[in-house]
Amino acid sequence: ARPRVGYFYSGKKPGQDVTDTMNNMKVKDFQSIPVVVRDDVSVYDAISQMFLDDVGTLFVVDKKSYLAGVLSRKDLLRASLGSQNLAAIPVHIIMTRMPNITYCAKNESLIQAAHRLINQQIDALPVVEEQPDGFKVVGRLTKTNITRAFLSLSENHDL
């Protein structure tokens, strides 16, 4: 087949158009492993955990391992300024708690999740699975994951 004026060979099927490519990007394809702490650990231990795992957001779970809260670096920085004894304050005092947590599901479109990160002005969403009594945390979706997705578009589409 020879190139013809007005057409160019994309090297891809119509289903691989960028709109379709983006609509087919799912949360589960880009999510990271979640880092979780129990709601009775201290703020001091949560900060240590954050540095240990080098993440910007921790998810807090109750004793049944259901999602109970979210802790950002900003929350922990605020707490560390306000208090002299971080080892004595449990994280459930300072965390953002249900039902105020913005989350996503692993089969949702990455575009929807990215919209949620921007609209809620947050750095990370817990990826959750709904169960009868609460949400299990199965992943972590951050702006780093979206940045990687952005780069993958340029790599996929580089001719």
Next chain:
Amino acid sequence: ARPRVGYFYSGKKPGQDVTDTMNNMKVKDFQSIPVVVRDDVSVYDAISQMFLDDVGTLFVVDKKSYLAGVLSRKDLLRASLGSQNLAAIPVHIIMTRMPNITYCAKNESLIQAAHRLINQQIDALPVVEEQPDGFKVVGRLTKTNITRAFLSLSENHDL
């Protein structure tokens, strides 16, 4: 012209292909306003500034307003754990300093800048202009900006 097997008409000029669209995205089209502190302010004041402007990264400048350092929430959180008197420590003690700062220019491609955010594992790049004696800070490029760029692709390309 009729569609032919192995080819399809993209409905866009070659210049509007996603690769070209992405290559044409420049840092200056997506950057945010930088938040800057002087290198002699205290860690306490820097943290206050970070909350006041609701940013995750501060850029530190010397008395000639040239870029001298970068302060992330992580740097400030580490400092706040380690010290009892944050008002007595100047930020130049804890900042990441030149020449270890990763930066970008406003006319650079967003793809290159995004690669740098991922490879260096940082949240923000100062957008700088080189001058004879140093770098002036003219912007701030973060993973939030890249997330917005990602969404703009889906909006531009929605058919």
